Amino acid sequence: xIEYIQSERAFYLSxxxxxxxxxxxxxxxxxxxxxxAKIEKADIPYLIEEIGEPVTRELHDLNFFSRERMRxxxxxxxxGDYRESTVILKRSDGGAISEFRYVRHILQDGAPNxxxxxxxxxxxxxxxxxxxxACSDTExxxxxxxxxxxxxxxxxxxxxxxxxxxxxxxxxxxxxxxxPNRNYKILQLHGAWTRERTxxxxxxxxxxxxxxxxxxxxxxxxxxxxxxxxxxxxxTQGACYGAQFVYSGSFALTAxxxxxxxxxxxxxxxxxxxxxxxxxxxxxxAPQALLCYSPQGLGALSRAYxxxxxxxxxxxxxxxxxxxxxxxxxxxxxxxxxxxxxxxxIDEAAHLDVDTxxxxxxxxxxxxxxxxxxxxxxxxxxxxxxxxxxxVERCKQNGLRFGxxxxxxxxxxxxxxxxxxxxxxxxxxxxxxxxxxxQLVLDFTRKDVxxxxxxxxxxxxxxxxxxxxxxxxxxxxxxxxSESLPPHRQGxxxxxxxxxxxxxxxxxxxxxxxxxxxGCASGGGRFDAGMLYYFPQLWTSDNTxxxxxxxxxxxxxxxxxxxxxxxxxxxxxxxxxxxxxxLRTRGAIASLGATGYELNPALLSAEEKDLCRSxxxxxxxxxxxxxxxxxxxxxxxxxxxxxxxxVVSKDKNRAYVVGEQLRALxxxxxxxxxxxxxxxxxxxxxxxxxxxxxxxxxxxxxxx
Ligand code: GLA
Numbered sequence: 140x141i142e143y144i145q146s147e148r149a150f151y152l153s154x155x156x157x158x159x160x161x162x163x164x165x166x167x168x169x170x171x172x173x174x175x176a177k178i179e180k181a182d183i184p185y186l187i188e189e190i191g192e193p194v195t196r197e198l199h200d201l202n203f204f205s206r207e208r209m210r211x212x213x214x215x216x217x218x219g220d221y222r223e224s225t226v227i228l229k230r231s232d233g234g235a236i237s238e239f240r241y242v243r244h245i246l247q248d249g250a251p252n253x254x255x256x257x258x259x260x261x262x263x264x265x266x267x268x269x270x271x272x273a274c275s276d277t278e279x280x281x282x283x284x285x286x287x288x289x290x291x292x293x294x295x296x297x298x299x300x301x302x303x304x305x306x307x308x309x310x311x312x313x314x315x316x317x318x319p320n321r322n323y324k325i326l327q328l329h330g331a332w333t334r335e336r337t338x339x340x341x342x343x344x345x346x347x348x349x350x351x352x353x354x355x356x357x358x359x360x361x362x363x364x365x366x367x368x369x370x371x372x373x374x375t376q377g378a379c380y381g382a383q384f385v386y387s388g389s390f391a392l393t394a395x396x397x398x399x400x401x402x403x404x405x406x407x408x409x410x411x412x413x414x415x416x417x418x419x420x421x422x423x424x425a426p427q428a429l430l431c432y433s434p435q436g437l438g439a440l441s442r443a444y445x446x447x448x449x450x451x452x453x454x455x456x457x458x459x460x461x462x463x464x465x466x467x468x469x470x471x472x473x474x475x476x477x478x479x480x481x482x483x484x485i486d487e488a489a490h491l492d493v494d495t496x497x498x499x500x501x502x503x504x505x506x507x508x509x510x511x512x513x514x515x516x517x518x519x520x521x522x523x524x525x526x527x528x529x530x531v532e533r534c535k536q537n538g539l540r541f542g543x544x545x546x547x548x549x550x551x552x553x554x555x556x557x558x559x560x561x562x563x564x565x566x567x568x569x570x571x572x573x574x575x576x577x578q579l580v581l582d583f584t585r586k587d588v589x590x591x592x593x594x595x596x597x598x599x600x601x602x603x604x605x606x607x608x609x610x611x612x613x614x615x616x617x618x619x620x621s622e623s624l625p626p627h628r629q630g631x632x633x634x635x636x637x638x639x640x641x642x643x644x645x646x647x648x649x650x651x652x653x654x655x656x657x658g659c660a661s662g663g664g665r666f667d668a669g670m671l672y673y674f675p676q677l678w679t680s681d682n683t684x685x686x687x688x689x690x691x692x693x694x695x696x697x698x699x700x701x702x703x704x705x706x707x708x709x710x711x712x713x714x715x716x717x718x719x720x721x722l723r724t725r726g727a728i729a730s731l732g733a734t735g736y737e738l739n740p741a742l743l744s745a746e747e748k749d750l751c752r753s754x755x756x757x758x759x760x761x762x763x764x765x766x767x768x769x770x771x772x773x774x775x776x777x778x779x780x781x782x783x784x785x786v787v788s789k790d791k792n793r794a795y796v797v798g799e800q801l802r803a804l805x806x807x808x809x810x811x812x813x814x815x816x817x818x819x820x821x822x823x824x825x826x827x828x829x830x831x832x833x834x835x836x837x838x839x840x841x842x843x
Contacts, residue, residue, distance in 0.1 A: 140285065140287055141246055141265075141285060142180065143244065143246065144180070147184060147187060148241075149162040149187070150162070150266060151180050152283055152285050153177060153287075154285050154288075154291070154432075155287065155288055155443075156177060156433075157176065157432040158177050159173070159174045159283070159285075160172040160174075160183060161212060161268075162183070162186075166195060166199075167240030167241045168209060169211070170191045170194065170211065171212055171317055172186040172190050172191055172210070174316065174432065175432055175434075176378070194210075205220075207222065207397055207401070209401075210317035210318070210401060211315060212268070212281055212317075213270060213279060213281060213296065214405065215237040215238055215239050215272075217274075218274075222401075222403050223347060223393055223405070224237075224310060225296070225310070225405055226239075226279060226308070226310060226311050226312065227308070227410070228272065228275055228277055228298070228306050228307070229306060229309050229414075230304065231305065231306070237272045237273075237274050237275065238272065238273040239272055239273075241268065241269075242270065244268040244269065245266075246264065246265070249262065249264070250263045250265060251265055251267075251282055251284065251295075253295070253424055253426075253427065255638055255641060255642065256385070256386070256426050256641065257386070257427075257452070257668070257673065258293070259284060259291075259429070259451040260451055262451070263284045264284065264285055265283065265284040266282070266285075267280045267281070268281045268283075269281075271301075275302065276300065276302025276303070277306065278298075279296055280297040280299070281294070281296055282295050282297070286447075289443060289446065290443040291429050291430070291447040291451075292430045292431070292432075293385075293430075294427065294428050294430060295424065295425050295427045296312070296313060296314070296407075297423070297424045298422060298425075299421075299422040302419060305416055305417065305418045306416075307627075308417055308423050309413070310410035310413065311407060311408065311415070312406055312407030312408070313384065313386075313406060313408075313425040313428040314405060314407070314430065316382070316404045316405060316430065317403050318380070318401070319400060319401065320401055320402045321369050322370055323343055323367040323368060323370075323402055324340050324342055324343065325341055325342075325343045325367060325368070326338060326367075326379070326437070327339050327361065327365050328361075328695075328698075329360060329361055330362070330663075332661055332662060333662060333680060333715050335359055335662060335664075335691050335695065336362055336666070336697075337691075338693075338694050338697060340368065343396055343402070344396065345398065346396070347393050347394070347395045348393065349391060349392070349393045350391070350392045350393075350406075351392070351411075352390055352391075353389055353409060354615035354616065355580075355633050356388065356389070356612065356615055356660060357387050357390060357664075358665070362667075363383055363384045363390045363406075364382065364697075365382055366379050366380060366381040366382070367394065368437075372436055372437065373436050374772060375435065375815075376435055376436045377436050379436065380404065380430065380432055380433075381429075381440050381444065381698065382404060382430050383667070383668060383698055384406070384407070384427070384667065384668065384669065385429060385452065385667075385668045385669050385672060386407075386637070386667065386668075386669045387637055387641075388634055388636070388637035389408065389633050390407065390408065391407070391409040391410060393405055407426065408425060408426065412633070413631075414630030414631065415630065415631050416627060416631070426669070429444070429447065429668065431443050437772075438772060438815075440697070441696055441697050441698065442769050442770060444697075444699065444700075445699065445700035445769075445770060448668060448699060448703065449766075453703070454648070454675055457655065457675040458675065458702075460766070461762060461766075463494045463606070464493045464494045464495070464734055464755060465493060465494065465495045465496070465542060465607065466484065466495070466496055466497070467499055467609075467735065467737045468484055468496075468498060468739075470683075470737045470738060471738055471739035472484075473500075473501070474500065474509075475501075475507075476501065477524075478522075478529060478530070481523075484740060485530075485534055486533075486537060487739075487741045487743075488537070488736075489539055490740075491748065491752055491755060492752055493736060494539065495539060495541065495542050496539045496540075497543070497607060498543050498544060501519075501522070502527070502544070503516050503517055503518060503519055504516075504517060504555070505519065505553075506519065510551065510553060511577075512554055513546055513554055513578050514551060514555075515556055516545070527543070527605075531604050540606040541603070541605055541607070542605065542606060542607030542655075543603075543609070544611060545610055546611040546613060547581075547592050547610060548612055548640060549581065549613065550563065550578065550580075551577065551578050552564075552578075562622065563581055563582055563585070563588045563591075565579065565619070565620070566620075567620050570618060572618055573617040575613075575615065576613050578614055580616050583635075583636050583640055583643070584623055584624065584635040584636055585621065585623045589642060592643060593646055593647065597650060600650075600654065601651075605654060606653070606654060607657070608655070610656055610658050610659065611659040612660040612661075612665055613660065613661045614661075616633065616636065620632055637669075644656075644674070648674075655675070656674040657674055657676050657677065657678060657705055658671075658674035658677040659678035659705075660678075661681060662678060662680040662682065663691070665677075666679070666703075668699075675702070676705045678705045679692060679704040679705055682715045682716070683707055683729075684715055684718050685713075685720030685721070685724040685725040685728055685799070686716075686718060686799075687715070687716060688706065688725075689728050689776045690776045690777065690782075692704055692731055693772065693784070696731075696770055701731055701765045701766075701768075701770060701786065702732070702733060702765055704731075705733045706731065706733060706734055706735070707729055707734070707736055708729045708734070708736050708738065708754070709737040710737075710738040710739070710742070711725075723754075724799055726750070726751070728797070728799065730754070730761070730765070730795075731765070731786075734758050764788055764793060765786060768787055768789065769786065769787050769816055770784060770786050771784065771786075771787065771814075771816045773798075773812060773815060774812065776799075776801055780800060780804065781798060781799070781801065781812075782799040783796065784797055791816070791817060791818040791834075794814070794816070811841040811843055812841045813839065814838055814841060814842065817834035817837055817838055819834040819835040819838055820834060821834045822834070
């Protein structure tokens with residue numbers, strides 16, 4: 140709900156468990172008065188008196204001109220707010236001073252449809268507050284969208300050039316949130332290839348903490364997410380504030396605590412090397428950020444984000460629908476396959492009850508290893524006689540559907556495409572390009588390049604019976620320039636690149652609504668809400684080790700629904716770690732997401748095949764919980780020898796618990812695991828042990 144209280148010039152926004160209050164002070168500043176626990180509207184005069192007015196009074200005294208005590212909704216440069224700015228506008232005279240003052244606002248039903256960028260869809264109510272820059276002819280629209288049944292609040296900023304001169308947007312973050320400093324800790328998810336999304340909680344202290352990606356993608360290393368945690372915040376209690384983006388490009392998130400008792404959390408497109416030319420009358424739209432307030436710890440934060448992403452980010456045609464249970468040939472064959480090898484996998488896979496066979500990398504061009512062929516999206520008939528049609532046919536004979544791997548954004552220097560169009564790869568004349576995984580990145584800021592890739596993919600997807608596409612992206616961007624852009628627009632390159640990716644994803648998913656798309660980036664290297672807007676699930680990690688995966692999926696579940704995570708059972712010893720874990724463990728961990736297999740079923744024993752079949756049958760039985768339920772993390776693999784998570788149906792009639800003992804301990808004490816999220820007045824039957832107990836007992840005493 141959003142209300143404007145005219146008498147106080149105040150905005151009162153509220154969702155399920157939070158209130159967000161701002162007011163326009165006598166000088167026209169839009170000040171934040173409160174974001175957090177739900178408060179009464181009647182208390183707004185008290186907040187103004189207690190929080191807003193003392194700051195405004197101080198501003199009147201020019202001998203002490205500082206906005207540092209002010210909780211601003213948009214930080215400006217050069218007029219007494221010495222913290223990092225939210226928006227920086229450079230004019231032709233070289234100056235960049237700004238002071239943002241309220242001019243008007245509008246309230247509308249629904250969420251804004253942000254053209255060209257992924258965004259929260261459907262429902263809600265949106266407030267757009269327009270601020271004008273007292274130092275230039277520029278207006279900012281600060282958008283706030285709230286949903287009554289959610290604790291997620293969507294924000295972004297639109298910069299509008301209302302003058303006659305061209306200006307340069309040097310920085311346009313999506314949001315600024317000034318909170319009273321409560322000595323917060325900051326939670327981030329750091330990682331690397333095969334070590335994605337490891338939670339790390341540190342003090343923020345004074346000064347600036349900056350989390351960022353400079354890779355042209357959200358990346359592995361620092362996730363586009365941060366949460367500020369009050370000191371008593373744990374998994375199940377205490378307040379915290381999350382921020383993530385509906386964006387997949389280079390981002391920055393900063394948390395700055397100053398000497399005057401304020402902590403500023405803000406973020407958006409990474410401003411390093413960013414600039415955007417804004418001609419008279421043009422506007423620039425920053426990507427959306429999703430803020431979330433949880434009064435009850437990280438568990439509740441995760442559930443709020445998970446519900447929100449399923450309900451408002453993922454394509455509604457797929458959000459709660461059965462996900463294809465795939466068998467993927469990558470780890471079974473790598474590049475070394477032909478019809479015979481694939482047919483053997485397909486024939487065996489049919490007996491496991493999987494839905495879809497996915498043909499991974501290596502089916503096209505002259506691609507027998509990672510050094511060649513990307514961009515040549517023509518079937519390699521030397522490997523696959525009869526082309527894709529023969530493989531599709533074999534799948535059909537076995538009652539399977541067919542999926543196919545692409546890496547649309549890439550080109551190998553050793554490819555016909557590159558030989559014909561060397562200028563299509565991102566490059567800077569006179570500088571040897573850095574080759575990552577022996578490949579270059581196509582210049583997706585160029586329409587001709589994008590059109591070519593669209594057409595060639597359209598051809599394959601329309602000529603073959605394909606029900607699933609795995610869209611991979613295996614290197615980050617270097618030499619971030621394009622000859623298609625004039626010198627003064629080179630700062631736009633990285634953002635324009637990701638807009639190109641979104642454009643292609645949108646065109647293909649619109650053209651082929653019946654095809655299920657899964658995103659991937661060397662595992663989980665571009666795992667974000669932006670990609671989830673186009674692709675309902677993302678490959679979580681190339682690391683499918685039963686022990687490591689529990690940790691990766693735990694970290695990922697902090698801000699994404701289980702259904703966003705593609706999780707496969709792979710062979711042992713594991714190809715990434717060399718570790719052997721029981722098939723039962725691998726299956727259980729992979730069942731906490733969109734499950735599938737990544738192995739050669741012909742190499743499984745009869746007993747293992749039976750186990751896979753029963754895993755799939757069991758998965759189908761609980762899939763509705765994975766797609767629609769509430770996740771409770773019970774025992775952290777980072778803090779104990781046990782991993783345990785459970786999912787509870789919304790009506791609390793059913794629950795699914797998965798546990799893994801990470802380290803064997805001889806002669807171990809009995810641990811009692813208290814369950815969460817159950818209805819204490821209900822009686823539950825524990826299917827595996829065929830025992831019954833009340834919700835109250837399971838929650839307060841637990842299971843051994
Ligand atoms: C990436 C993906 C893998 C696989 C390979 C193919 O590493 O994460 O799943 O598709 O590319 O080259």
